[in-house]
Amino acid sequence: MAKRGQNKQKQRVAFRKNRGKRSRSDNDLTRKSSGISDADDAEGARVEDLPSAERLSGKGDLTRSRTIIGEADAASGTFRMEVNETNCQQGRVLSATGLNSIVQNELGQRFECTVRRVVRTMSRDGRSAVVAGDIVLFQKLDEQYGVIERVEPRHSTLSRGSKRHEHVIVSNVDQVVIVMSAADPALKPSLIDRFLISAAKGGAEALICINKADLIDPVELQPILGLYGQLGYQVVLTSAESGAGMTLLRNLLKGRQSVFAGQSGVGKSTLLNAIQPGLGQRTAEVSGWTQKGRHTTRRAVLIALEFGGWVVDTPGIRQLGLWDVLPEEVEGYFVEFRPFVALCRFPDCSHTHESGCRVKLAVSDTLITRTRYHSYLRIMSGQEEDE
Numbered sequence: 499m500a501k502r503g504q505n506k507q508k509q510r511v512a513f514r515k516n517r518g519k520r521s522r523s524d525n526d527l528t529r530k531s532s533g534i535s536d537a538d539d540a541e542g543a544r545v546e547d548l549p550s551a552e553r554l555s556g557k558g559d560l561t562r563s564r565t566i567i568g569e570a571d572a573a574s575g576t577f578r579m580e581v582n583e584t585n586c587q588q589g590r591v592l593s594a595t596g597l598n599s600i601v602q603n604e605l606g607q608r609f610e611c612t613v614r615r616v617v618r619t620m621s622r623d624g625r626s627a628v629v630a631g632d633i634v635l636f637q638k639l640d641e642q643y644g645v646i647e648r649v650e651p652r653h654s655t656l657s658r659g660s661k662r663h664e665h666v667i668v669s670n671v672d673q674v675v676i677v678m679s680a681a682d683p684a685l686k687p688s689l690i691d692r693f694l695i696s697a698a699k700g701g702a703e704a705l706i707c708i709n710k711a712d713l714i715d716p717v718e719l720q721p722i723l724g725l726y727g728q729l730g731y732q733v734v735l736t737s738a739e740s741g742a743g744m745t746l747l748r749n750l751l752k753g754r755q756s757v758f759a760g761q762s763g764v765g766k767s768t769l770l771n772a773i774q775p776g777l778g779q780r781t782a783e784v785s786g787w788t789q790k791g792r793h794t795t796r797r798a799v800l801i802a803l804e805f806g807g808w809v810v811d812t813p814g815i816r817q818l819g820l821w822d823v824l825p826e827e828v829e830g831y832f833v834e835f836r837p838f839v840a841l842c843r844f845p846d847c848s849h850t851h852e853s854g855c856r857v858k859l860a861v862s863d864t865l866i867t868r869t870r871y872h873s874y875l876r877i878m879s880g881q882e883e884d885e
């Protein structure tokens with residue numbers, strides 16, 4: 499185990515043609531994730547003071563190894579490689595698709611960048627090696643192209659569990675704007691709860707935006723507005739159609755780094771177009787009979803706001819698997835459970851089937867709402883939220 503805090507380290511990184519099977523825990527709900535600085539767990543990476551070497555692994559695959567020097571930060575689980583900085587400049591990743599990213603430097607110039615292989619190897623999942631929002635060090639090749647040499651430690655992330663891997667959607671945001679629609683598609687409180695957990699887990703604040711307010715009688719929304727308001731979350735009711743709530747939303751985005759997250763078809767891109775006319779984000783109607791959006795936005799894209807700040811528009815999420823949340827941690831994300839959990843008969847009460855459970859009692863006494871308790875049960879049982 500690496501020491502806590504910053505310390506200079508050497509990591510030996512093996513480059514393989516086909517990466518081996520990843521270790522994972524059996525629990526479907528969460529996978530224990532550890533940083534690359536955790537030498538025992540990092541695949542293909544070993545902390546050793548060995549020089550570069552080529553050797554044949556037991557399976558006969560050719561393995562090339564290289565020793566990487568850098569600083570490990572145990573707290574965030576990141577490893578900051580030492581690179582020759584003289585030819586490099588800092589930039590922000592506006593969007594990332596596969597191996598290519600659009601990076602903008604401090605002068606506002608944009609470059610299409612590939613990613614140095616070692617950067618991908620050092621990341622736990624190649625897909626999340628470079629994501630929208632990342633601060634990177636890159637080398638300019640000409641006026642149009644560059645190479646990303648290093649990704650700086652992320653101060654926050656929005657991730658989901660996808661096929662048993664962590665998929666980082668975006669990094670370095672202050673707040674996650676959880677966009678839902680009052681109707682078409684119908685509001686899903688359980689999805690709000692999942693996003694609230696993802697945001698908290700990734701180190702970002704959360705803001706709930708309920709769009710398409712024009713489609714229903716606002717009275718119908720009172721219970722949900724009341725519930726989340728009482729729990730201490732900011733809730734905004736908007737209509738990109740009528741313009742209601744747009745001034746408030748604009749103010750909440752001003753000067754901040756945000757990401758719009760939510761199902762397909764709730765109006766994320768439409769809201770952004772209304773906030774900043776002329777943006778031209780593509781939008782599409784929700785299919786009439788399935789009530790599903792069409793996944794119009796294909797990848798996360800960073801948008802600079804004229805009035806200060808950034809917003810990342812993201813593709814609608816089909817399923818939001820929670821990443822790296824242990825079952826015993828889930829109760830901690832349900833703030834209203836807190837006064838009761840300590841009073842349960844069993845100290846390791848999961849608040850599902852146990853007798854003498856004060857959380858369940860609080861539900862029957864309506865001190866905790868059924869909607870929230872159902873979300874809790876769904877998450878504990880490892881059920882995914884279908885779109």
Ligand SMILES: Nc1nc2c(ncn2[C@@H]2O[C@H](COP(=O)(O)OP(=O)(O)OP(=O)(O)O)[C@@H](O)[C@H]2O)c(=O)[nH]1
Binds near residue numbers: 709766782796812
């Ligand atoms: N009535 C009404 N329709 C809206 C509102 N906002 C968006 N829409 C419509 O909802 C549909 C979907 O909007 P999009 O902006 O494409 O949704 P999205 O969340 O970006 O969807 P993805 O990109 O697929 O994730 C479009 O037909 C919009 O015109 C609103 O406030 N009221």
Ligand SMILES: [Mg+2]
Binds near residue numbers: 794
């Ligand atoms: Mg969209």
Ligand SMILES: [Zn+2]
Binds near residue numbers: 842847848849855
């Ligand atoms: Zn209990």
